Amino acid sequence: DNQACTEQAPCTQPILNQQFYEDVVNGLTSHPKHLEAKYFYDSAGDKLFQQIMACPEYYPTNCELEIFTQQTQAICEAMMADGSAFDLIELGAGDATKSTYLLRYLLEQQADFTYMPIDISANTITYLNAALPGALPGLQLHGLNGDYFDMLQEAAKISTRRKVVLFLGSNVGNMPVADAQAFCTKLRQYLQPEDRVLIGIDLKKNPHTVLAAYNDNTGYTRQFNLNLMERINRELHANFSISQFEHYPMYDPETGSCKSYLISLVDQEVTIGANETIHFKKDEYIFMEISQKYAVAETDQLAIQAGFKPIQYFFDERQWFLDAIWQV
Ligand code: AVI
Numbered sequence: 650d651n652q653a654c655t656e657q658a659p660c661t662q663p664i665l666n667q668q669f670y671e672d673v674v675n676g677l678t679s680h681p682k683h684l685e686a687k688y689f690y691d692s693a694g695d696k697l698f699q700q701i702m703a704c705p706e707y708y709p710t711n712c713e714l715e716i717f718t719q720q721t722q723a724i725c726e727a728m729m730a731d732g733s734a735f736d737l738i739e740l741g742a743g744d745a746t747k748s749t750y751l752l753r754y755l756l757e758q759q760a761d762f763t764y765m766p767i768d769i770s771a772n773t774i775t776y777l778n779a780a781l782p783g784a785l786p787g788l789q790l791h792g793l794n795g796d797y798f799d800m801l802q803e804a805a806k807i808s809t810r811r812k813v814v815l816f817l818g819s820n821v822g823n824m825p826v827a828d829a830q831a832f833c834t835k836l837r838q839y840l841q842p843e844d845r846v847l848i849g850i851d852l853k854k855n856p857h858t859v860l861a862a863y864n865d866n867t868g869y870t871r872q873f874n875l876n877l878m879e880r881i882n883r884e885l886h887a888n889f890s891i892s893q894f895e896h897y898p899m900y901d902p903e904t905g906s907c908k909s910y911l912i913s914l915v916d917q918e919v920t921i922g923a924n925e926t927i928h929f930k931k932d933e934y935i936f937m938e939i940s941q942k943y944a945v946a947e948t949d950q951l952a953i954q955a956g957f958k959p960i961q962y963f964f965d966e967r968q969w970f971l972d973a974i975w976q977v
Contacts, residue, residue: 662886664884664885664886664922665884666884669688669884669885670885670921670922672684672685672688673688673881673885673921674921674925676935677921677925677927677935678925678927681934681935681936682927682929682933682934682935682936683935683936683937684877684935684936684937686823686937686938686939688877688880689873689874689876689877689938690770691876691880691884693876693879693880694873694876694877694880697869697872697873697876698873700867700869701865701869701870701873704862704865704867704869706861706862706864706865706866707862707865708858708862708969708970709818709819709851709862709969709970710747710818712851712965712967712969712970713747713817713818713819713849713965713970713972714747714750715965715966716963716964716965716970716972717747717750717751717972718750719965720963721750721751721754722754723961723963724751724847724963724972724974725751725754725755725758725760727845727847727960727961727974728751728755728813728845728847728974729755729758729760730811730843730845733761733810733811734761734762734810734811735760735761735762735810735811735812735813736762736763736765736804736807736808736810736811736812736813737751737752737755737762737763737764737765737813737815738765738766738767738801738804738812738813738814738815739764739765739766739767739814739815739816739817740767740797740814740815740816740820741767741768741769741797741816741817741818741820742766742767742768742773742777742815743768743773743818744773744776744777745766745777745781747817747818748764748766748815748817749784749785751815752764752781752785752788753785756785756786756787756788762789762813763789763790763791763808763810764781764788764789764790764791765790765791765792765793765804765807766790766792766793767793767794767795767797767800767801767804768792768793768794769794769795769796769797770794771794773794774792774793774794775792777790777792778790778792791804791807798835798839801814801836801839802839805839811841811843811844812840812841812844812845813844813845813846813847814836814840814844814845814846814847815846815847816836816846816847816848816849817847817848817849817972818849819849819850819851819940819970820849821833821848821849821850821941821951822850822851822939822940822941822942822943823938823939823940823941824939824941825906825939825941826941826951829941829951830951830954830955833951833952833954833955833957834954834955834956836955837955837956837957837977840977841977842977843976843977844976844977845960845974845975845976845977846957846974846975846976847972847973847974848948848972848973848975849970849971849972850943850948850970850971850972850973851940851941851942851943851969851970851971852942852943852944852945852968852969852970852971853902853905853942853943853944854942854967854969856900856902858969859900859902859907859942860898860899860900860907862907863898863900863907863909863940864898870896870898870909871896874896874909874911874937874938875891875894875896875911877937878891878894878911879891881921885921885922886921886922886923887919887920887921887922888919888920889919890917890919893913893914893915893917894911894912894913894914894935895911895912895914896909896910896911896912897909897910897911897912897934898910900942905941905942905943905944905947906939906940906941906942907939907940907941907942908936908937908938908939908940909937909938910934910935910936910937911934911935911937912932912933912934912935913929913930913931913932913933913934913935914931915929915931916928916929916930916931917929943971945962945971948971948973952973952975956977957975957976957977958975958976958977959973959974959975960974960975960976961973961974962974
């Protein structure tokens, strides 16, 4: 069992990630309590997210894959635009499974482009630099490890070619609408006229379908949320009793926001490191994550208010997911 640090048994291990510590303590001493979903993705979290994506209930990945496999040519033509050379920048590339469909087609067409995956994980960039040249012979590749906007600036220094930015997988949905709006506005400021974005956005649909995707029967999504507590125990020397919290997912069809919470089952105290004690009342919640769903018109609003023109839409058969091309 995890032992928290106390005065009697002080921490012997240092807290390696100070930012993580500050964000967690800040979130759990706020009203209401919250944690940041970006911290879901340690190695156990990465594995759980892979398992979520393989669940029958979790439709977004399959929808976007369907779009990319069924409409490869049209999507790539929209990216190639006038045929001029370009840099293809992917924000949060991960293992690049989806983008590989596009990259392969672009290579077949002998498009003149450099693929620049950006990821906050150094492991991811190391992996892509090692794996992609073998899988995609002839690919010009320049991986960038760091914050999205820092690396966009870096990409602009490396070359002045036209930019096409990929932001896939409904990652934009993990921001509240106001933050998504600010993010898109900032993205626009890093781009030049004629640059384009291919953005994947999950759409509003039957509420049962959405909720089931975030409440899979096997319980991977539940574990995915609880894993953040395990991570906090391990890395920040805390003593969360995982069994004393319950995963509560909800979807509001009116606003399109799908949210997940962890609910305290009892009155309890949790210590983090040597200095923090957090009190939980029975039934008190921690807000964990938002996965915002949009109507198509709302995605247009997002684009236009950020200074983009939505110029093309690609839907899956059921119209559950949208990959849109936005132009500066
Ligand atoms: C990464 N992101 C788009 C996922 C989503 O659908 O919001 C994360 C996720 N959370 C629970 N299931 C999947």
